[in-house]
Amino acid sequence: MTQDERKDAVAAAAIDEIEPWLERSTILGIGTGSTANRFIDRLARFRDDFKGAVASSEASAERLHGHGIEVFELNSVGTVPFYIDGADEVNAHLHLIKGGGAALTREKIVAACAERFICIADASKRVERLGRFPLPVEVIPMARSYVARELVKLGADPVYREGVITDNGNQILDCFDFMIDDPVAMETRINAIVGVVTNGLFAARGADVLLLGGESSVERRT
Numbered sequence: 165m166t167q168d169e170r171k172d173a174v175a176a177a178a179i180d181e182i183e184p185w186l187e188r189s190t191i192l193g194i195g196t197g198s199t200a201n202r203f204i205d206r207l208a209r210f211r212d213d214f215k216g217a218v219a220s221s222e223a224s225a226e227r228l229h230g231h232g233i234e235v236f237e238l239n240s241v242g243t244v245p246f247y248i249d250g251a252d253e254v255n256a257h258l259h260l261i262k263g264g265g266a267a268l269t270r271e272k273i274v275a276a277c278a279e280r281f282i283c284i285a286d287a288s289k290r291v292e293r294l295g296r297f298p299l300p301v302e303v304i305p306m307a308r309s310y311v312a313r314e315l316v317k318l319g320a321d322p323v324y325r326e327g328v329i330t331d332n333g334n335q336i337l338d339c340f341d342f343m344i345d346d347p348v349a350m351e352t353r354i355n356a357i358v359g360v361v362t363n364g365l366f367a368a369r370g371a372d373v374l375l376l377g378g379e380s381s382v383e384r385r386t
């Protein structure tokens with residue numbers, strides 16, 4: 165299978181995973197990115213079987229709307245039974261790096277409100293140790309240089325993602341050359357820097373289910 169076919173396969177597997185649980189009152193949490201987009205496109209067929217969705221980005225909200233799926237504010241919803249989203253890297257503990265699409269903060273918020281986080285990814289995202297993918301950190305714009313200096317002290321090489329403003333009006337620093345031995349501790353450590361909104365480590369709350377698209381099949385891990 166090509167990478168695109170693997171993304172399609174995991175999107176289909178995620179539909180199989182949630183479809184038996186859909187009720188007319190169900191509101192789903194939906195992520196951001198090319199894999200999540202494939203999931204949204206497949207979900208459209210079931211739009212009369214559930215109530216709607218909470219989106220982790222304006223882009224996903226627009227795509228959901230385009231399919232006639234109602235999008236709700238998270239504050240009016242509370243918890244969601246499932247959050248379905250992609251990842252930039254995933255390790256054996258289902259800890260993730262996310263935020264390649266700059267949607268990490270809203271993704272982390274919706275994931276926090278989910279009873280089950282189903283991560284969908286092609287096998288190229290699977291790593292032994294997180295950090296080959298540059299770790300994104302969302303920062304309040306006036307704090308960017310300060311946060312960058314603090315990240316250097318932690319051993320990272322932060323690079324300003326120029327031209328990118330997040331849906332929250334903030335900026336992104338991508339941490340290069342930053343292999344992570346203890347994702348839970350590093351997630352907490354970076355989030356404690358003043359001016360950081362959040363970082364792209366999803367370890368304190370990782371995925372509950374991983375659907376990983378391999379050469380010829382989808383592997384399910386919990």
Ligand code: 5RP
Pocket residue numbers: 195196197198199200249250251252261262263264265266267268271
């Ligand atoms: C966006 C994300 C995405 O989930 C991540 O970048 C994976 O994207 P794709 O499915 O396009 O590979 O975290 O902020």
